[in-house]
Amino acid sequence: MSLDSDVIVDRRRIRRKLTFWRVAAAVVAIAAVVTVGMLVTPGARGSLATSGSIARVNIEGLIRSDQDRVEALDQLAKSSTDAVIVHINSPGGTTAGSEQLYDSLTRLKAKKPLVVVVEGLAASGGYITAIAADHIIAQQTSLVGSIGVLFQFPNFTDLLKTVGVKVEEVKSSPLKAAPNGFEPTSPEARDALDALVKDSYAWFRGLVKERRGMDDDQLNKVADGRVFTGHQAVDLKLIDQLGDEKTAVAWLVEQKHVAKDLPVRDYNLGPGFGGLSLFRTAASVTLNALGLASIAHQIESAGLLQGADRFALDGMLALWQPAAGN
Numbered sequence: 001m002s003l004d005s006d007v008i009v010d011r012r013r014i015r016r017k018l019t020f021w022r023v024a025a026a027v028v029a030i031a032a033v034v035t036v037g038m039l040v041t042p043g044a045r046g047s048l049a050t051s052g053s054i055a056r057v058n059i060e061g062l063i064r065s066d067q068d069r070v071e072a073l074d075q076l077a078k079s080s081t082d083a084v085i086v087h088i089n090s091p092g093g094t095t096a097g098s099e100q101l102y103d104s105l106t107r108l109k110a111k112k113p114l115v116v117v118v119e120g121l122a123a124s125g126g127y128i129t130a131i132a133a134d135h136i137i138a139q140q141t142s143l144v145g146s147i148g149v150l151f152q153f154p155n156f157t158d159l160l161k162t163v164g165v166k167v168e169e170v171k172s173s174p175l176k177a178a179p180n181g182f183e184p185t186s187p188e189a190r191d192a193l194d195a196l197v198k199d200s201y202a203w204f205r206g207l208v209k210e211r212r213g214m215d216d217d218q219l220n221k222v223a224d225g226r227v228f229t230g231h232q233a234v235d236l237k238l239i240d241q242l243g244d245e246k247t248a249v250a251w252l253v254e255q256k257h258v259a260k261d262l263p264v265r266d267y268n269l270g271p272g273f274g275g276l277s278l279f280r281t282a283a284s285v286t287l288n289a290l291g292l293a294s295i296a297h298q299i300e301s302a303g304l305l306q307g308a309d310r311f312a313l314d315g316m317l318a319l320w321q322p323a324a325g326n
Contacts, residue, residue, distance in 0.1 A: 077107060092124030124318040140230050144230065205223050
């Protein structure tokens with residue numbers, strides 16, 4: 001009987017120790033996430049962009065509206081960093097998001113010498129981003145251009161007929177919520193969309209013409225939606241020079257009188273501490289630290305933690321989509 005009591009006491013002691021270490025691990029994990037969050041907030045990022053350095057900004061993937069990015073670039077403009085190199089590898093995104101990023105880089109360029117380096121791709125909205133700079137550098141095989149705008153929407157009319165479903169609606173006017181994908185697009189709705197696309201396309205063309213110093217003939221050669229290699233783009237005035245980051249640094253030294261041998265340091269444009277992705281990380285790490293990995297996996301699988309990272313590209317797009325025949 002005494003032996004059984006000793007075993008029970010030992011088991012309880014082991015459980016208390018295990019619980020203590022699990023809680024301690026959770027506290028350490030949360031502290032680490034908080035620390036990272038503080039470092040990537042705009043205020044903290046500004047303290048990392050110091051004088052005696054060149055900031056490296058990376059623009060990658062689909063471009064959409066992002067207020068965190070706007071605040072980060074505005075903070076960089078106020079910092080004491082000597083110059084900025086913007087690396088772009090993007091097929092574009094929404095017209096609104098591309099315009100927002102262009103405006104942010106234009107404000108930054110007014111405060112700091114700025115040069116763009118095209119990595120693999122700067123198409124559509126990615127090219128809108130690039131022309132915010134006064135000097136664009138690309139590799140010979142980089143792809144640039146795709147000057148154009150599109151509005152895409154699925155139409156399920158034939159599918160609905162096949163399955164015997166009819167969508168009915170009552171709306172205030174014929175063009176309200178048109179097109180809706182559940183009925184054939186009317187000529188009036190198509191004309192309205194065409195007017196939207198042409199208006200944004202005219203804005204895009206005008207921006208390229210102004211920023212790249214092209215006449216109408218030069219603009220017409222490059223504004224038909226095609227992409228061009230970096231080698232082709234030099235002669236077409238879409239970019240200024242072939243090269244890489246070292247080429248960009250040399251240009252800053254020669255043309256903007258930036259000091260030689262300055263280190264190039266990454267400047268983070270990611271979400272601040274308030275970003276939901278950080279809380280997603282904190283939740284996952286904490287659950288795993290508490291021995292609840294199965295629950296964390298189930299929540300992830302259900303999409304409850306990753307739903308905040310999803311987004312849709314709504315409205316008009318400045319996006320290169322070769323598979324769609326753009």
